[in-house]
Amino acid sequence: MRRFLCVLLMAAVLGACLPGLAENEMIYQSAFNQGLDGWYARSGGSAQVELLPPTALHIRGRQSDWHSPGRDFDLVPGTPYTLTVQVRQQEMDEAQFMISVAHSSGGAESYENLARGTAKRGEWTTLSGDYTPGLFDRYVLYVETVNAPSLSFDIRFFRIYGPEGMEKMSNIKEEEPVLLPVEGELPSLKEAYAGKFDFGACVPGHLARSQEAMAFNASQFSILTPENELKPDAVLDVNGSRKLAAEDETAVAVHFDSAKPLLDYAQAHGIKVHGHVLVWHSQTPEAFFHEGYDTGKPLVSREIMLGRMENYIRQVLEYMKENYPGVIVSWDVVNEAIDDGTNQLRASNWVKTVGEDFVCRAFEFARKYAAEGTLLYYNDYNTAMPGKQNGIVRLLESVMEEGNIDGYGFQMHHEITFPSMASITAAVRRIAGMKLRLRVSELDIGINAVSNENYQKQAAMYGDIMRLMLEYADQTDAVQVWGVRDNQSWRADKHPLLFDAQGNPKPAFFAVVEAAQ
Ligand code: XIL
Numbered sequence: 001m002r003r004f005l006c007v008l009l010m011a012a013v014l015g016a017c018l019p020g021l022a023e024n025e026m027i028y029q030s031a032f033n034q035g036l037d038g039w040y041a042r043s044g045g046s047a048q049v050e051l052l053p054p055t056a057l058h059i060r061g062r063q064s065d066w067h068s069p070g071r072d073f074d075l076v077p078g079t080p081y082t083l084t085v086q087v088r089q090q091e092m093d094e095a096q097f098m099i100s101v102a103h104s105s106g107g108a109e110s111y112e113n114l115a116r117g118t119a120k121r122g123e124w125t126t127l128s129g130d131y132t133p134g135l136f137d138r139y140v141l142y143v144e145t146v147n148a149p150s151l152s153f154d155i156r157f158f159r160i161y162g163p164e165g166m167e168k169m170s171n172i173k174e175e176e177p178v179l180l181p182v183e184g185e186l187p188s189l190k191e192a193y194a195g196k197f198d199f200g201a202c203v204p205g206h207l208a209r210s211q212e213a214m215a216f217n218a219s220q221f222s223i224l225t226p227e228n229e230l231k232p233d234a235v236l237d238v239n240g241s242r243k244l245a246a247e248d249e250t251a252v253a254v255h256f257d258s259a260k261p262l263l264d265y266a267q268a269h270g271i272k273v274h275g276h277v278l279v280w281h282s283q284t285p286e287a288f289f290h291e292g293y294d295t296g297k298p299l300v301s302r303e304i305m306l307g308r309m310e311n312y313i314r315q316v317l318e319y320m321k322e323n324y325p326g327v328i329v330s331w332d333v334v335n336e337a338i339d340d341g342t343n344q345l346r347a348s349n350w351v352k353t354v355g356e357d358f359v360c361r362a363f364e365f366a367r368k369y370a371a372e373g374t375l376l377y378y379n380d381y382n383t384a385m386p387g388k389q390n391g392i393v394r395l396l397e398s399v400m401e402e403g404n405i406d407g408y409g410f411q412m413h414h415e416i417t418f419p420s421m422a423s424i425t426a427a428v429r430r431i432a433g434m435k436l437r438l439r440v441s442e443l444d445i446g447i448n449a450v451s452n453e454n455y456q457k458q459a460a461m462y463g464d465i466m467r468l469m470l471e472y473a474d475q476t477d478a479v480q481v482w483g484v485r486d487n488q489s490w491r492a493d494k495h496p497l498l499f500d501a502q503g504n505p506k507p508a509f510f511a512v513v514e515a516a517q
Pocket of ligand 1: 227228335442
C-alpha cells in the first residue's frame with residue numbers, strides 16, 4: 001500500500017512538472033462509426049471521402065498532395081493542443097503524411113504543417129504533433145501526403161488533446177462508475193458452450209508467457225489463437241530466405257519462435273488452437289514478393305511466387321504436424337482478400353504476382369499438406385455490408401468449386417451502433433445457406449465511452465450475436481473473441497471485450513454466458 005501511495009505521489013509530482021503530458025485530455029476523437037462527423041474532401045472536386053467501417057475514413061480520386069480529408073475545428077487561439085491520427089496506405093512501399101492546418105483571416109488562407117510520419121504499405125501508422133494556434137477566423141485540420149498526390153489512403157482515430165477541463169468538441173462522455181455483478185464463482189465460457197461449439201479468444205505473444213494469464217484462459221476458453229505470432233511477418237525468416245534464394249528462388253525459410261509459448265501451453269493443457277493466418281496481404285514482409293527477397297528488385301513471376309507459396313504453406317503445416325500433432329484444429333488459409341471499395345479481389349502483392357487464382361491455390365496447398373481433418377477457413381470482415389458480402393460470396397463460390405475449403409470466418413469487429421443486428425443476421429443466414437462450416441473468428445464490440453448504458457448495449461449485442469450463432473450450433477465450430485481484457489485489445493480505446501482492464505467480468509460476459517442457457 002505504502003509503495004502504491006509513493007507511486008501515486010511521484011506521478012502527481014511528475015504531472016506538476018510536465019503539464020503538457022499529464023494534464024492533457026482528449027477533447028475530440030473522429031467518430032467514423034457514426035457518419036462522416038463533419039469530415040469532407042478538400043480538393044478541386046475530384047477527391048472523395050467515404051466511411052471505411054468500423055472506424056476509418058477512406059479518401060480516393062486525389063490529384064494533389066493537399067487533396068485530403070479535412071474538418072473545421074473551433075480552436076481557441078493560444079491553447080496548446082496535441083494532435084494525433086493513424087494513417088494507412090496500400091499502394092506504395094512507403095509514403096509520407098502530414099497533419100496540416102489551413103487557417104484564414106479575412107478570407108486569406110495560410111498553412112502550417114503540424115506533424116509528419118512515414119507509413120509503410122498496409123500498416124496503420126501514427127502521426128502526432130503539437131499546435132498552439134495563432135489568431136484566425138477559421139481553422140481546418142487535414143491529413144495530406146508529401147509527393148504522393150494520387151495516393152488513396154485511410155485515416156482513423158483523429159484525436160485532439162487539450163488542457164484539462166476544456167470543453168469537449170465531440171460526444172466523448174465522462175466515464176461513469178459501473179457496477180459489476182460478481183457473486184460467487186465466475187462461470188466458465190467454455191463450459192457454458194460445451195456440447196454446442198468451442199468458445200475461444202486470441203492471445204498476444206507476451207501473455208502466452210504468463211502462467212497466470214494462461215491459467216485464466218484455460219479456465220475460460222476451449223480454443224485459442226495466437227494474435228500475431230502465426231502471421232507471415234512472424235513466421236517468415238527473410239534473411240534466411242534471402243540466403244536460400246541465391247540457389248533457389250522458390251525456397252522459403254521459416255521459424256516459430258514467437259508462436260511456441262502458446263503452442264506449448266495448448267499442447268500441455270489439451271487446448272485447441274485455431275491458426276491465423278497462412279496467406280494475407282497485411283503483416284507479410286514486402287520482401288516475400290521480390291526477386292532475391294530484395295525489395296529493391298522487381299516482383300517475382302507467378303511461377304516463383306506459387307513455388308514460394310507452396311513451400312511456405314508446406315513448411316508451416318509440416319512443422320505443426322510433426323511438433324504439435326492434433327493441436328491446431330483449423331486454419332485461416334486466406335484472410336481479407338476482398339477489397340472494401342470495389343468488392344473485388346484487392347490489388348495485393350498476391351494478385352500482382354500469382355494472379356486472381358491465388359486464393360484457390362492457397363487452399364489447394366493447404367489441403368495437400370494439412371493433417372487430415374484440419375478445417376480450412378476463409379476469413380474476412382464487414383460481411384454484414386451487402387456489397388462486400390456479394391464479393392465474399394462470389395469468392396467463396398469459386399473456391400468451393402475446387403472442394404478445398406471447409407468454412408467461413410466472420411471477423412465481427414463491431415460497434416454497438418454498427419452494423420445492425422438485422423444486417424449481421426442476414427449475412428450469417430446467407431453464408432450458412434452455402435453449407436460451409438462457420439466461425440466467428442474475431443469478435444469484439446466497441447463503445448465510445450465507459451458508461452452503464454453503453455455496457456448494457458454492448459452486452460445486448462454480444463447476447464444477440466451468440467443467440468444467432470446458437471441457431472447454427474451444428475454448423476458452427478467456434479466463436480472467438482479478439483482478446484480478453486479491454487486494455488489488451490487492439491481497439492483498447494473502444495473497450496470492446498468481455499473483461500475490463502482489471503479483469504472484472506463486464507455485463508457482456510454475463511450476457512454471453514446467459515445466451516447459452
Ligand atoms: C490485429 C492484432 O490484434 C494487432 O495486435 C495487430 O497490431 C494488427 O492485427 N483482422 C485480423 C487480425 O485478421 O489479424 C487483426 O489483428 C485484426 C483485424
